[in-house]
Amino acid sequence: MSRELRSMLAVASEILDSVSPRFVEGIGAPSAVTKGRNDFATELDLELERTISAELERRTGIEVHGEEFGGPQLTSGATWVLDPIDGTFNYSSGHPLSGMLLALVRDGEPVLGLTWLPLLGRRYAAVAGGPVLLDGRALPPLPQGKLAEAMIGFGAFNVDSRGRIPGQFRFDLLGPLSRLSSRVRMHGSTGIDLAFTASGVLGGAIVFGHHPWDNAAGVALVRAAGGVVTDLAGAPWTITSGSVLAAAPGVHEELLEMICTVADPAATEEE
Structure with a gap:
């Protein structure tokens, strides 16, 4: 894990941790923006994307491409890619299987990934090359399976x-x-x-x-x-x-x- 990516991971983790209480508080939020059949965004989607994006850009200088507001193209350069609420239908229904997704993409390749599941109390993170961290603890590599x-x-x-x-x-x-x-x-x-x-x-x-x-x-x-x-x-x-x-x-x-x-x-x- 390079020093730069370790630093980026620490910053991203802090930002997602800071908004996790708001994520938990908002479960059950109703639809606010209809995007298609059975697809919508809540007001909290919009709020979280604005908050997380602003902090990421302020602290890392890297722009954000989010689900709700878009952003720069992703095939060249470095960009954060954000889904403020993944599993929106679950979340809006009060179902705990939902979370926040964040990746750092360089020239189209994700080099850092975070999946925060505040309602389950789990935080997954990794940089390219591993290992995967679950709540800060390194997990073993995946074995051969059937x-x-x-x-x-x-x-x-x-x-x-x-x-x-x-x-x-x-x-x-x-x-x-x-x-x-x-x-x-x-x-x-x-x-x-x-x-x-x-x-x-x-x-x-x-x-x-x-x-x-x-x-x-x-x-x-x-x-x-x-x-x-x-x-x-x-x-x-x-x-x-x-x-x-x-x-x-x-x-x-x-x-x-x-x-x-x-x-x-x-x-x-x-x-």
Whole structure:
């Protein structure tokens, strides 16, 4: 861990710690900004993004790209990528599986990731090269695993949904995944799926979303843990990827093989 990244991690941790009480206090906040079908932001999303972004820019001099207000492009230079409330539907409903996601991205690569889960009392952090820290304690690297012994996090699901990765493709994955894995879990939070994968709670995670604020922090964590991260077609994950397949070594290969027997996910994303 370089001295610079250690410093950045310390600053980012302090800032997320400082707003965690506000995050806990605001659970159950109603929708304030509608962004699409069953997608919205609360007033607290907006408040937290403004507060965190202002502090990050003041203390590090690096601009922020947030879910709610956008920011600079992410394929070159250094930028913080922020999701002030990941799992917004959960959060607004009073469900504790939600958190704050923050990554430092350099030339499109996440080199630092933080996933703060104040309602669960857990703080995951890592810089490129590892290790993953859980509440400041270093976790061991992910061991080689088997899909049959692994729980797998599964992303947002509605069989009638259309778009880049249609609901029917997601539905078609569920059958073989339920047969081949130990258990399937839908947490409603990409950040939680990826943090749990990095810490070994889950053997892997299938993420259908493409937004960098959802994915970058968790990708940094899984890579730091020694996991494998690609898109659903098996191409190396980048900040512009349309999906995420993250898993422990061994489990990733089995998941990818299973996905490719169902359909060509790359072709699916192009539809």
